[in-house]
Amino acid sequence: MTAMDDAGTSLKIPITPLVVVSSTAGAPLMAGSPLTVAAALQRAVQMLSSHGDSPRLDAEILLARILGLSRSALIVRGADPVSAETQAAYDELIAGRMQGTPVAYLTGTREFWSLEFDVTPDVLVPRPETEILVELALGLLPQDVPLSVLDLGTGSGAIALAIASERPLVSMTGVDVSERALAVALANSRKLGLMQVEWRAGSWFQGVRDRRFDMIVSNPPYVASDDPALERLAAEPALALSCGPTGLEAFERIIDGAAGHLNPGGWLLLEHGNTQADEVARMLECRRFIHIRSHADYSGNARVTLGAIHQSPDRSPHKEHQ
Numbered sequence: 666m667t668a669m670d671d672a673g674t675s676l677k678i679p680i681t682p683l684v685v686v687s688s689t690a691g692a693p694l695m696a697g698s699p700l701t702v703a704a705a706l707q708r709a710v711q712m713l714s715s716h717g718d719s720p721r722l723d724a725e726i727l728l729a730r731i732l733g734l735s736r737s738a739l740i741v742r743g744a745d746p747v748s749a750e751t752q753a754a755y756d757e758l759i760a761g762r763m764q765g766t767p768v769a770y771l772t773g774t775r776e777f778w779s780l781e782f783d784v785t786p787d788v789l790v791p792r793p794e795t796e797i798l799v800e801l802a803l804g805l806l807p808q809d810v811p812l813s814v815l816d817l818g819t820g821s822g823a824i825a826l827a828i829a830s831e832r833p834l835v836s837m838t839g840v841d842v843s844e845r846a847l848a849v850a851l852a853n854s855r856k857l858g859l860m861q862v863e864w865r866a867g868s869w870f871q872g873v874r875d876r877r878f879d880m881i882v883s884n885p886p887y888v889a890s891d892d893p894a895l896e897r898l899a900a901e902p903a904l905a906l907s908c909g910p911t912g913l914e915a916f917e918r919i920i921d922g923a924a925g926h927l928n929p930g931g932w933l934l935l936e937h938g939n940t941q942a943d944e945v946a947r948m949l950e951c952r953r954f955i956h957i958r959s960h961a962d963y964s965g966n967a968r969v970t971l972g973a974i975h976q977s978p979d980r981s982p983h984k985e986h987q
């Protein structure tokens with residue numbers, strides 16, 4: 666089954682393999698007496714207590730999803746009984762979470778920029794800090810000018826679609842090397858009614874060889890391949906997280922190629938790791954970008970660095986960087 670086939674179902678991915686939930690893992694289940702919503706939730710919170718940073722939030726999101734309710738409605742319905750079927754489905758999701766599957770893959774969705782995105786294990790789960798990149802891009806894109814923007818390594822399409830939702834006149838292109846990721850991005854553009862975005866397959870600039878844009882944005886893979894943090898991120902596509910030993914390899918490719926794909930005065934905006942700002946700024950300087958600056962995320966870490974290309978375009982023949 667392809668990601669596209671999955672797109673219309675409420676739970677987007679099969680949850681396998683299942684862990685048999687033993688009665689010692691949480692409060693024991695009493696045969697014949699269904700749990701209430703509140704008790705099922707409490708039991709799940711206990712089971713998730715040593716898995717992840719937000720056991721209650723995760724337990725609530727998963728139960729709300731199964732019951733088709735909002736999280737706040739769970740409180741109102743606290744005394745309602747939970748059917749055996751619902752409890753079984755809930756146990757499956759809780760087991761998946763205990764195995765380290767991100768909540769977004771279990772529910773098949775994640776909110777980003779107040780839009781609901783479909784996500785599958787073929788794409789990175791959109792992160793709140795990436796909204797900083799969107800905010801900065803929008804600050805540089807006037808409402809009433811039909812500019813062109815390229816999103817490199819678009820994944821679920823979160824950045825491209827968030828910008829498209831705010832700037833209907835922008836001609837937006839999303840590129841990804843993964844066809845499966847592009848299928849998710851396309852499904853998201855349909856779901857959100859943002860069909861003006863063009864999706865292209867290719868490694869970095871290969872998908873847009875002979876084209877120039879007014880802005881290039883990217884949240885590329887930037888985790889160093891020996892970073893122990895990758896273990897925690899093992900459920901997400903390795904391709905989207907890391908592409909070399911330093912974690913800076915993708916920036917080299919993008920910054921090297923950007924001059925040949927930006928219009929005069931065009932901007933390049935890059936999300937990076939919280940220790941990479943100086944290095945990324947230095948690379949931009951070496952490529953003669955101007956107005957270089959970094960911006961912090963909500964935790965105060967420098968997270969996005971941007972720069973503009975000189976007014977006079979790079980007239981050298983386009984070099985492609987694989």
Ligand code: GLN
Pocket residue numbers: 789792884885886887888898905906907
């Ligand atoms: N921000 C992600 C994390 O470390 C990494 C995303 C990326 O490599 N682009 O959780």
